[in-house]
Amino acid sequence: MHERILPRIRVGVAGRMGGGMLAVALAGCLDRNAGLDDPTVVEPSTGDSSSSSSGSTTVPGIMTTTVDSGHGGSDSDGTTAEPAPEPCGNGKIDPPELCDQGEANSDAGECTLACRWNVCGDGRVHAGDEACDDGPDNGNYGHCDMNCDGPAERCGDLSVQADEGELCDENDPHFACLKECTWATSCTNIKASWGDEATTGLYLIRRMSQFLTVWCDMDADGGGYTFIKYASGTVLDDQNAPEYPFSPIYLSALQAEQKCGYWGLRLFAPRSPEHLAAAIGAANAKQFAPIQKDTLFPPYPEIDSDVEGYLSIMGVYPITPGTSCVGKALNSETCPEWAIKTDPLQPDVVLPYWVSGTPIAGQPGTNNCADCSLYYQWNKLAQPPVITGYLALKNATSAHFLCELGDKLGPPG
Incomplete structure (x- = not known):
């Protein structure tokens, strides 16, 4: 100046x-x-000589x-106007700013875009200094801790917070717990919760207030089929051998349905080629032991991989006794004379079924009754085993069978 x-x-x-x-x-x-x-x-002016507009x-x-003092102009009322504050981001600290690092200002940095220090509790994560920041929610369940060092108590910390509604807390999908810290009741909700972390194999689920070991196929038809093996006894040539103390009890398909119902399951009935292949894999898995009504059945490899035993009866029944689709492939499109029983909880849902796409001469025959099912024959030497035929019998029974959970109704769409 x-x-x-x-x-x-x-x-x-x-x-x-x-x-x-x-x-x-x-x-x-x-x-x-x-x-x-x-x-x-x-x-001199021609007006009033006592004053002028200047x-x-x-x-x-x-x-x-009168000379301007050099302090700026004035408002219309005669008061002096305050200078406009300098903008945040100019690299100078102009009150009320607390900091200003110019172009380095960042909501993830030390000085925020509002020229305030980035501190724990402001809801902004200071990169490299804070792990998280949920603002006023810091310290609450499911949020960041009070020091912004990491999460507070939450689902996923491997500790069960029952007062927050957690029923379980695991970091492995195989132990009956979902990522939402609730019990897994089927392979379908395990797949939905854990996604690609859940692969085909053995899992625990919780049903009817008890834990069950099941086989989950996480690939067929998008994944989520749930299987249980049931064995009423050991089918061996020497059934009197002391190491095999259980004598088999042969059950019809309807009786098998009742046994499966004890766990809220149903007798296996294939709904697509992929579903049938998944069941063959479960029946053929030696590490997958069968169960009885109350206890685990001893894991005997001789019967645990008995595909012909576990898949000799299935839940496909004649709609009208004495009628059939003789000489046609056994699936719901070409053979509507046979069907899967409807789910009592979903009586209006008509389920498709698929056993074979290849016709077998003379089968399925008309020698069937209301309580009858088909008896399925397998080539166990093939890997995986394949169906070689099926017979309509009035007394098709088996000591072993496969139960499944019907929450996954078949292929998508």
Whole structure:
């Protein structure tokens, strides 16, 4: 700013002189031509001689000048206007800013875009310094801890917070617990919860207030088929051998349905080629032991991989006794004379079924009854085993069978 230039003052001369010299002094100073070259001298106005719009006081031939002090303008009411605050981000701390790092300002950095320090509790995660920040929710269940060092108590910390509604807390999908910290009741909800972390194999689920070991196929038809093996006894040539103390009890398909119903399951009935292949894999898995009504059945490899035993009866029944689709492939499209029983919880849902796409001469025959099912024959030497035929019998029974959970109704769409 330039140094102030003091105004020339031509008023007040009389005040510095004696009263007797006033007339002489004024006479010498009030020469109208004397001040024409002086920028402070103006001609008198034709209006009121006492004031002007510029704020200067004038007397004919004399002018006083008011010089701007250099502190800015003023509002219309005469008050001085405050200067506008400098913008956040200019690299200078201008109150009320607490910090300003210019272009380095960031809501993930030390100084935020609002020119405030990034601190725990402000809801912004300071990268490299904070692991999380949920603002006022810090310290609450399912949120960040009070120090922004990591999560507070939550589902997934391997500790069961029962008061928060958790029933379980595991980091492995095989132990009957979902990622939502609730019990897994089927392979379908395990697949939905754990996604690709859940692969085909053995799992625990919780049903009817008990834990069950099941086989989950996580691939067929999008994954989620649930299987249980049931064995009423050991089918061996020497059934009196002490190491095999259980004598078999042969059951019809309807009796097998009742046994499966003990766990809220149903007798296996294939609904697609992929579903049938998944059941063959479960029946053929030696590590998958069968169960009885109350206890686990001893894991005898001789019967645990008995595909012909576990899949010799299935839940496909004649709609009208004595009628059939003789010589046609056994599936719901070409053989509507046979069907899967409806689910009591979903009686209006018609389930498709698929046993074979290849016709077998003379089968399925008409020798069937309301309580009958087909008896299925397998080639166990093939890997995987394949169906070689099926017979319509009035007394098709088996000591072993496969139960399934019907919550997955078949292929998508």
